[in-house]
Amino acid sequence: MSEFDEELIKSFLEEASDLLGQWEGLCLKLEKEVTSDTLNALFRIAHNIKGSSRAVGLSEVGKFIHIIEDVIVALKEGKCQLTKRKLSMFLEAQTIMQDWFAVLAVESSYKFWPEDFLKSYFSETNQFIEVQEAEQVIADHEEEKVEVKAAPQPVAQKVSEEAKVIPLKKEVKDEVLRVSTKKIDGLLNLIGELSIQQSILENSIQQSSLKDHEALIQSSLNLSRKITKEIYSMAFGLRMTPIGGIFQRLERAIKDLGRDLGKDVDIIFHGNEVEIEKTILDKLIDPLTHIVRNSVDHGLEKNADRESKGKPFKGQISISAIKLDDGVEVVVKDDGKGLDQKRILEKAIEKGLVSADNNLSKEEIFSLIFLPGFSTAEKVTNVSGRGVGMDVVMKTLEEVNGKILVASEEGRGTKFKIMIPTSLSIVDSLIVSVNSDQYVIPIHSLEEVVDVDPSQMKVDDSVYVHRGKVIPFLHLKNVFEGHQVESQNGVFPVLITKVQGKRMALGIDKVLGQHQSVVRTLSSYFEKSFAISGGTILPSGEPGLILNITSICEKYFKYLQTSKEVAA
């Protein structure tokens, strides 16, 4: 296959993944209400994929979608009615194509034919087979009289605004983002402005007497600074995509599972427009999917059970995103039976995660579900028990500096609250000095900073008594070689952090200040040092290192463990 052909296929796949995302949205819409507009939009997408796939030489794709398209045409023309079976066929076809295209993206010569799928839905002559007993016509809210005219083209407009759903491929380093032209135009405008200010400055300097132009130069400098700042924040905005993109996928996950389990679920979304950096958004998909699936599977009761308890017939799951000062809060709430405090505790004791004579509060008991090796599902269902527990959810979120909390009330429901930063490129951090070198520590990795008198250190300075509790202590100057500094006298600051549920105190020489650090990736050469997670440019213009507090503590815990074993 020539390079040109591959290029063509690539651009087709990019377009198609957009279209398939809309396809999914339209199917979900059809489930609620059948309108000719929606059917037309679905038809256009199918037709579009068919046309472009044939144009780039993917004839199998064209053949496949043609079969599906026939069903849509029949629906459009009112020759048959939309049944649940047809709808699930549409959704399944979407999944098949998504997987199909994901492989094509890596290997463009991939040959595939969805034999099983076609067999289960279509006759040999590619006629759709209805299964009589499962017939349930979805209410037709619109009269057939609506003529199919040149329908408006909401599809084409939406494309530019929406983040596309690309299958996550590890090897693809350079991600493609869809950015609205508005954002780019704004950026170009500002850059144009900036160059105007620059030429004003250059002109003034060429004039013989600078004095006359002082005011002009001053204002031009001020303007430049302002514009630069705006460019900076706008350029950052380019990486942001609205969270609404993944809401649709969640809706699908809930609907699919609800259908399988025979639970009717109402879904409410809030804050679709809240923007998050793409890399973080991608990391949110799996944890959120896991949580909502859990809610449908374990949280919500069967519809009949709900009625007998005096609850509304339909279970409700609400997912909302709220923009906060320091990130985004995503709340997933269900009105199901809630977490079983007693069973969680029993399970945790049985698995040896806590001792039997514990004195845990309600919140502490709930948070046990995030511990590795904890899973309440008695038998492994193929729904939520796929070896992925809440501990993985927590871990995935921690990778993007996120946190998760759970609250629950028996009989009333469960609420998960996820807090994540909007961007991984800027972190609020402390600049500290150790061995007279400056280091940057992300604030989110710390619980508090306290001033400590050396007399509070015990056992050879290896533990520190913090609010009556003994926690291990390590001075960071022992972690970093470098110019040694005269021994500490008097009070010094100590950072308290919590890693793997254990507190740890880290000594430093001085806190120099707070800074919003722009994270720069370091070349892999730096990976040789476990203590570093990234680089940044300090306010002084010098390069600085961002410390990986977690890995420092983990390493120290390991060291304690081995030295204990040696001693024993």
Add this chain to the structure above:
Amino acid sequence: MSDLYEDKERFLVYRIKDELYASPLLDFKEVIEYIKPKLVPNMPSCFSGMINLRGLIMGVIDLRVKLGIQESNFLKSSMLICETEVGPLAAVIDKVEFVIYVTPSDIQDLKIEGKVQIDCLKGFLQHQDHLITIIDIKKFVSSIENKSVVEQEKAA
């Protein structure tokens, strides 16, 4: 003029202590004035720290340490920036000498185990009265020393 240099390649010749070394010119992204690197702890000894080059943080490799030269009163005049497999790195040298055009056949392919590992050594070149060692600079700066990370768990 141009066909005179037809199958010749340009090499950048640089000095480290008294020796001359050369590497293909196109292996370098740029040559900059020496910037004092900032210390990075727990790294191999030849890694002298990092610098901020127009917003890009890059590691600094001291070629003199890598070549086992102990003395500390160096010229420290320039850094050669190259894009290696492990990212951009700045190599500290004493002085950039000149650029020469070399016919590949003039390079004597002698593999002599010396300060430069064999796999980074490209051969030798006799130029006027100098003997120039040709180095695969990208490989040389990014090659990892055996005595890499100083495992300093605690001052134990």
